[in-house]
Amino acid sequence: MPATPGVRERVERLLGSPVESVAGLGSSHAWTLHRASLAGGREVFVKAAPDQAGVFAAEAAGLRWLGEAGPGTPVPDVLAADDRMLVLPWLPSASPTRDAAERFGRELAALHTRARPDVYGAPWDGFIADLPLDNTLDDRGWPRWYAERRLEPFLRRAERHLSPDDVRLVERVIAGIEDLAGPPEPPSRIHGDLWSGNVQWTDGRAVLIDPAAHGGHRETDLAMMALFGTPYLDRILAAYDESAPLAEGWRDRVPLHQLHPLLVHVALFGGSYRDSAVEAARSALG
Template sequence: MPTFVKTADGELERLDQEAAGLRWLAGAEQDGGTRIAAVVAATRTRLEIEHVREVDPGVGDARRLGASLARTHAAGASWFGCPPDGWPGGTTMGRSRQPYLLAEPDGPHSWGSFYAWHRIAVFARRLRDAGQLDPAGAAVYDRLCERLADGVHDAPQPALVRSGVARVHGDLWAGNVLWDGGRTGAVLVDPMARGDHAESDLGMLALFGLAHLNHVFAGYDEASPLADGWRDRLALHALSPLMFHALLFGGGYGARALSVARRYTGGPRAA
């Protein structure tokens, strides 16, 4: 079987973490979940996976991807922010230093509180420390975190996610979707897998675009109906990766992220 090999420094980026995510997501395949690139071998600094032969995608591939992604999410997770089963260690992952919650928190633990304090507040602090966020901008993110923690933007999971927490890919942009024309239309690679709201993967797909995206959404919604207003929440779910891009690349990403944050605090958007 042809394979693909990637290497990393083993510190900032640990490939044994990525392998754990791939295996965890692949556990949903037996129930119709999206096909995940098979792990051949993995260490902290080296990951070998199957090579995927890509094809030009069609509408049918997109609908199959959507339906199978719904079933991957339905495999569930233990709590918001939990790492994959078989997690090899570390409290963060990748260049984004995405925080994980290694144990289930005490007391109420909603999606809104997780997203507020373990995503938006974390990235806002990093932007401020990097000199990319002024006090007025920081106040916008503070208001958003308060609204999130109060449950203002909480919404039900899609119908098939009965555990209350979805099993998500976590970095589902177009580059990590390899169209192969097979049973599930595509094969997924390079996850930052965790327990989260299923709409986080859909928001990431919408952030940078994907071929036949509306057909992916249609296939998903047919297999696992989405909660009312889901399209209006996509930008909110994509806000933390957008903030990370602002950290990495600066430019217009910071202003775009702040505009999204204002939208969900009820404030005016930037021009």
């Protein structure tokens, strides 16, 4: 697939290095994807768009912030970013393995429990896909933050695809959030959109890409991995729980944490995700 015109020149300006070739890899949402080969043989991954200042800035900020959790954090370096482009190292794909999954579980547990933020949210405007996320910083605790910054806004975005009864069901979850959220948890640095497509398996490990990073609840990342299926999820979770034991009843709260991404999917893709969102709300209520 041919690359978008101008990608080579912009990569060269951002990296200060000659580009030998650029290959198009398709598109995702409003941006195009590319693999660029630099002089000397180094390869990089490129996202490009006419104007995605907020999206690319949020992704770059999120990756850098997750990386601040310490050595071994499973995120790539940000090589360059501006309002039209994000450049990351090229990660060669590999098949997931049991050993890599267990390593990922331990590294994810470390990410969630080291260098915890003081509050929920993030000091930058967030995005999930190309939809805005309210990352307002808040120290009142996770339940109200999740209800007000995630569930309520995306219920309103999704409600044109929901029935009045569906809307009332999600509103019951929002109203009862304090009783549904489980034991209090301090904020964690979380990926925020950790479905299987955002886990890149490469060279004996898994690396997190495309984050909607913020200070959140660590169960959110685990629930998201279960939503659309992640290879060796049982091994990831076992290694995670051994490294950073989870609160009692966490499995029962999976639907609560899945409700937001399912409302996002309803907002993005319409009624095909309506049944899943409604079932998650119903299960969250018990």
